[in-house]
Amino acid sequence: xxxAKYIGQKVLRKEDPRLLAGKGAYVDDVHLxxxxxxxxxxxxxxxxRILSIETGAAASA
Amino acid sequence: xKVPVEITVxxxxxxSEVEPRLLLVHYLRDVLDLTGTHVGCETGLCGACxxxxxxxxxxxxxxxxxxxxxxxxxxxxxLSVEGELDAVQRGFWEExxxxxxxxxxxxxxxxxxxxxxxxxxxxEEIQRAIHGNLxxxxxxxxxxxxxxxxxxxxxxxxxxxxxxxxxxxGRR
Ligand code: FES
Ligand code: FES
Numbered sequence: 001x002x003x004a005k006y007i008g009q010k011v012l013r014k015e016d017p018r019l020l021a022g023k024g025a026y027v028d029d030v031h032l033x034x035x036x037x038x039x040x041x042x043x044x045x046x047x048x049r050i051l052s053i054e055t056g057a058a059a060s061a
Numbered sequence: 062x063k064v065p066v067e068i069t070v071x072x073x074x075x076x077s078e079v080e081p082r083l084l085l086v087h088y089l090r091d092v093l094d095l096t097g098t099h100v101g102c103e104t105g106l107c108g109a110c111x112x113x114x115x116x117x118x119x120x121x122x123x124x125x126x127x128x129x130x131x132x133x134x135x136x137x138x139x140l141s142v143e144g145e146l147d148a149v150q151r152g153f154w155e156e157x158x159x160x161x162x163x164x165x166x167x168x169x170x171x172x173x174x175x176x177x178x179x180x181x182x183x184x185e186e187i188q189r190a191i192h193g194n195l196x197x198x199x200x201x202x203x204x205x206x207x208x209x210x211x212x213x214x215x216x217x218x219x220x221x222x223x224x225x226x227x228x229x230x231g232r233r
Binding site: 010012013015016017019020021022023024025026028029 | 090095096097098099100136137138140141146150153154155157159161162163165166169
């Protein structure tokens with residue numbers, strides 16, 4: 001029987017050279033223009049009405 | 062207030078003005094755009110941010126950029142020579158020492174630090190050398206083999222190209 005090309009052979013992964021050289025692109029490495037960041041502000045009151053939220057400082061950041 | 066720093070990274074001298082609170086890992090990733098060095102935890106636990114500082118492995122999230130002033134940093138981007146993977150990178154490739162690759166830059170530099178100090182490390186020495194580097198994929202055994210493979214290549218002087226024949230020694 002002819003020697004199989006892959007069966008029983010060690011195969012080198014094609015994606016590895018990129019990852020080994022630090023050229024992977026993980027989510028934290030991607031910077032898109034106009035990315036918005038968010039933060040959660042929780043109410044210090046268990047039961048209350050939201051009358052207004054001051055967003056000026058965040059919006060200008 | 063920003064302060065001037067002069068840091069040699071992968072052989073190139075960089076001058077920048079940085080905030081004193083800037084972590085070295087963020088300096089590398091955000092100021093120099095070298096995103097191969099990863100941030101896994103930012104608390105010194107995972108080792109994904111490991112670099113060489115004056116040749117010694119350190120976690121770059123545990124240092125300020127200003128502490129690296131007038132010192133030399135090596136990152137994963139500096140390992141390949143003219144686009145050729147070095148012995149450690151090839152060892153990881155041949156022995157399947159990576160899956161997702163997130164921990165890999167840190168592993169490679171910890172391996173470099175070890176192999177410089179101990180060219181033919183025992184399995185135990187390797188385990189000790191990478192105990193500050195977490196890997197969620199491989200289960201570590203292939204990483205240990207990868208570092209042994211890299212040590213063999215370094216001691217042989219001229220490493221064989223990974224593309225030709227992956228090592229088939231009886232260490233598996
Ligand atoms: S990011 Fe530095 S040890 Fe995890
Ligand atoms: S290869 Fe995925 S964390 Fe190590």
